[in-house]
Amino acid sequence: MIIYDLLIKFVNWLQSFFVQNPSVLLSDVLAMIISAALPLIFVLTFVLWAVLAERKVSAWMQDRVGPNRTGPHGILQTVADLVKLLQKEDIVASENDKPLFNLAPVLVFSGAYMAFAIIPFSFAYIGSNIDLGLIFFVAASGFVTAGILMAGWASNNKYSLLGAMRSAAQIISYEIPTLLVLVTIIMITGTTNLRTLSEMQTGFFWNWMIFGGPGLSAAKFLFIPFMFIGFIILYISTLAEVNRTPFDIPEAESELVSGFHTEYSGMKFAMFFLSEYANMFAVSALVSAVFLGGYQSPFGYIGNLLHITWLVPIEQFFWFAFKGIFFVLVQMWLRWTLPRLRVDQLMALCWKYLIPIAFVNLIIVGLITVL
Amino acid sequence: MAIKTEEMVLNMGPQHPSTHGVLRLELVLEGEIIQKVTPHIGYLHRCFEKHCEAMTYPQIVPYTDRMDYLAAMGNEFGYAVAVEKLLGLELPPRVEYIRVIMAELQRIASHLVAIGTYGADIGAMTPFLFAFRDREVVLNLFEITCGARMLYNYIWPGGLSHDLHPDFVRLAREFCVYFKPKIVEMNNLLSTNRIFIERTANVGVLPLETAINYGITGPMLRGSGFKWDIRKDDPYSVYDKFDFDIPVGTGKHGTVGDCWDRYDVRIREMEESVKIIEQALDQLPEGNVTSAIPKRIKPVVGSVYARVENPRGELGYFIMSNGTTSPYRIKVRGPSFVNLGIMDVLCKNHMVADVIAILGSVDIVLGEVDR
Numbered sequence: 135m136i137i138y139d140l141l142i143k144f145v146n147w148l149q150s151f152f153v154q155n156p157s158v159l160l161s162d163v164l165a166m167i168i169s170a171a172l173p174l175i176f177v178l179t180f181v182l183w184a185v186l187a188e189r190k191v192s193a194w195m196q197d198r199v200g201p202n203r204t205g206p207h208g209i210l211q212t213v214a215d216l217v218k219l220l221q222k223e224d225i226v227a228s229e230n231d232k233p234l235f236n237l238a239p240v241l242v243f244s245g246a247y248m249a250f251a252i253i254p255f256s257f258a259y260i261g262s263n264i265d266l267g268l269i270f271f272v273a274a275s276g277f278v279t280a281g282i283l284m285a286g287w288a289s290n291n292k293y294s295l296l297g298a299m300r301s302a303a304q305i306i307s308y309e310i311p312t313l314l315v316l317v318t319i320i321m322i323t324g325t326t327n328l329r330t331l332s333e334m335q336t337g338f339f340w341n342w343m344i345f346g347g348p349g350l351s352a353a354k355f356l357f358i359p360f361m362f363i364g365f366i367i368l369y370i371s372t373l374a375e376v377n378r379t380p381f382d383i384p385e386a387e388s389e390l391v392s393g394f395h396t397e398y399s400g401m402k403f404a405m406f407f408l409s410e411y412a413n414m415f416a417v418s419a420l421v422s423a424v425f426l427g428g429y430q431s432p433f434g435y436i437g438n439l440l441h442i443t444w445l446v447p448i449e450q451f452f453w454f455a456f457k458g459i460f461f462v463l464v465q466m467w468l469r470w471t472l473p474r475l476r477v478d479q480l481m482a483l484c485w486k487y488l489i490p491i492a493f494v495n496l497i498i499v500g501l502i503t504v505l
Numbered sequence: 506m507a508i509k510t511e512e513m514v515l516n517m518g519p520q521h522p523s524t525h526g527v528l529r530l531e532l533v534l535e536g537e538i539i540q541k542v543t544p545h546i547g548y549l550h551r552c553f554e555k556h557c558e559a560m561t562y563p564q565i566v567p568y569t570d571r572m573d574y575l576a577a578m579g580n581e582f583g584y585a586v587a588v589e590k591l592l593g594l595e596l597p598p599r600v601e602y603i604r605v606i607m608a609e610l611q612r613i614a615s616h617l618v619a620i621g622t623y624g625a626d627i628g629a630m631t632p633f634l635f636a637f638r639d640r641e642v643v644l645n646l647f648e649i650t651c652g653a654r655m656l657y658n659y660i661w662p663g664g665l666s667h668d669l670h671p672d673f674v675r676l677a678r679e680f681c682v683y684f685k686p687k688i689v690e691m692n693n694l695l696s697t698n699r700i701f702i703e704r705t706a707n708v709g710v711l712p713l714e715t716a717i718n719y720g721i722t723g724p725m726l727r728g729s730g731f732k733w734d735i736r737k738d739d740p741y742s743v744y745d746k747f748d749f750d751i752p753v754g755t756g757k758h759g760t761v762g763d764c765w766d767r768y769d770v771r772i773r774e775m776e777e778s779v780k781i782i783e784q785a786l787d788q789l790p791e792g793n794v795t796s797a798i799p800k801r802i803k804p805v806v807g808s809v810y811a812r813v814e815n816p817r818g819e820l821g822y823f824i825m826s827n828g829t830t831s832p833y834r835i836k837v838r839g840p841s842f843v844n845l846g847i848m849d850v851l852c853k854n855h856m857v858a859d860v861i862a863i864l865g866s867v868d869i870v871l872g873e874v875d876r
Contacts, residue, residue, distance in 0.1 A: 196634035292515050296537070296857065379628060380700055383858075473700045474628025476858045477537065 173250040222400035234288035239405035245277030246409035249416040256450035267328040289397035297393025308374040314492035332428030339432035372417035379469035418461030429454035526871030549875035562802035570656040573873040578611035579815040581660035587811035587822035588662035599792035609778040614643040615816035626865040663798035706759030709863035723818025728754040728767035735814040764866040841869040
């Protein structure tokens with residue numbers, strides 16, 4: 135009955151809201167909801183694919199077969215795993231801090247999903263075309279930290295707590311080189327809107343930021359080495375922000391069992407898993423949007439050639455997914471090749487190498503821009 | 506004003522992925538810095554030594570397999586050497602050569618597990634699976650020899666349970682040819698990896714004097730730079746007939762006696778083992794392997810101590826006979842047990858992640874620690 139009352143109240147509130155604000159159209163609200171839900175379809179499909187890909191890639195690298203029992207070549211493995219996780223008992227230990235414990239996975243996933251709001255999938259689709267896109271992205275990944283810290287604290291488990299503390303320290307440290315590189319880009323392009331940034335890099339691949347950006351000025355050629363340095367720093371620090379090997383210290387399996395999500399089971403565990411893979415794609419998309427032209431094709435569009443205008447966004451989406459997935463595969467490749475750094479070495483890498491290099495990079499690029 | 510801090514006690518194990526069995530390490534932590542490590546053992550205690558007093562000498566052989574289950578051939582070898590010393594038996598040369606081949610193959614298999622799991626502890630999964638792939642080949646050789654892949658019951662006091670399979674010599678030669686490039690591959694993948702070196706060099710340094718005071722043997726002692734190998738210094742069986750080196754720690758990437766040295770000694774010992782196997786296969790004499798097995802083992806009153814170089818160090822058997830068909834007392838000097846005792850010294854003032862790296866480099870088998 136309470137739920138029914140609440141529902142009635144909500145509907146009444148909605149009615150009065152639209153009556154009182156005639157400028158807000160119901161269709162606008164619906165469009166907003168649909169637009170916000172569209173990336174979810176992409177993210178879920180991507181995660182289904184990526185989990186299988188991770189297992190297959192690791193199997194190929196390690197002389198194994200990998201999953202091959204569920205469906206042809208094991209393509210249904212992730213679906214089967216998901217069904218299994220759905221059926222699992224949702225264990226909440228008596229020592230857990232229940233509200234925080236339940237909130238943490240939601241927070242982590244929403245942080246990962248928020249990042250997709252500002253990523254342009256093609257010229258035709260961007261979740262939210264806000265002008266502070268790049269800054270928003272960094273803020274959203276900070277959200278994930280809060281969720282992880284919450285999970286570690288609420289689990290009331292020493293391993294989880296250690297994992298969460300490491301994670302917080304790691305993500306906060308690595309946001310600094312990320313931001314420094316992004317500021318370098320902002321200085322050159324003068325925009326933090328990712329769609330504008332991607333549109334700037336249109337045309338052929340030498341207009342991409344990694345090749346010094348659009349135009350054919352002398353500055354462009356001077357930028358190239360610094361852009362490569364920036365690209366490498368950004369890739370390394372985003373790798374650390376999504377806790378992938380060699381920076382998977384928060385969930386270091388051989389040390390901390392599974393770190394902050396040790397105590398989680400069933401769908402809550404799946405939420406962490408989902409957000410990890412969603413994050414992997416989000417940072418890959420960011421790196422490609424900032425340095426590699428985002429959704430831009432490296433060599434023109436077939437749609438423009440054949441004068442079929444609706445083909446262009448589809449091609450752009452293809453290139454967007456292609457670049458993102460390429461970087462995700464590189465992440466997998468690194469994961470199955472490299473050992474894991476120790477937590478102090480991780481900090482040393484960030485504070486002693488990445489931040490000074492990024493800073494010098496920033497200053498030099500700034501000088502070139504001014505001159 | 507100093508903030509009051511509390512030491513945290515963390516129980517690592519008995520169900521922890523990196524304790525290599527059911528070992529519990531009680532860590533006293535100051536933040537992530539180790540103050541004290543206390544290994545708690547006994548979860549696998551099976552009363553091996555007491556049990557032996559109720560059995561005849563040949564019946565004990567299968568029980569020795571179950572001590573260091575990764576080097577079962579070595580355990581049988583040591584036991585057989587001890588009983589033969591007690592009886593004063595002379596063996597046909599073919600028996601000795603086959604025993605040496607088996608012991609060295611076992612050393613390769615055991616070191617592969619040690620190196621592979623060490624990689625996994627540090628966070629690199631691929632070397633682990635590569636090592637297990639190569640170990641399979643060795644286990645196949647054991648399987649055609651005696652039917653078992655892990656617990657062989659092959660080396661009996663006075664001889665062997667079977668002669669070699671007709672294909673064994675050919676397959677063993679093929680293995681030697683196959684295996685040499687695999688060591689190079691392992692070096693390329695792991696030993697020279699920058700992150701791996703960062704994690705292991707200068708970590709858990711064991712000074713030679715401390716090592717000797719604690720009675721450390723095997724690759725750990727050699728890692729500290731002391732050339733001590735029972736195969737050379739107190740030769741048993743036919744080891745004096747082969748030409749091989751004793752690798753010792755060099756401190757190539759850090760200090761002599763660090764984790765990297767212990768790891769590197771194992772890698773180079775595998776190369777030496779291949780050398781020994783090749784020589785033994787060349788010199789393999791003909792003969793009957795079961796002719797010298799006594800019908801009934803009933804030694805005169807007396808006691809004997811015999812030791813062999815197992816993959817993990819000096820394995821010694823003290824056997825006391827009271828003139829019956831069962832031993833009056835058997836005492837085993839297990840290398841893993843002795844080596845584990847130094848954990849506290851090695852881990853002091855390191856981080857939690859280093860405990861894993863150090864424990865992996867100590868390379869214990871809990872079946873032998875607890876017996």
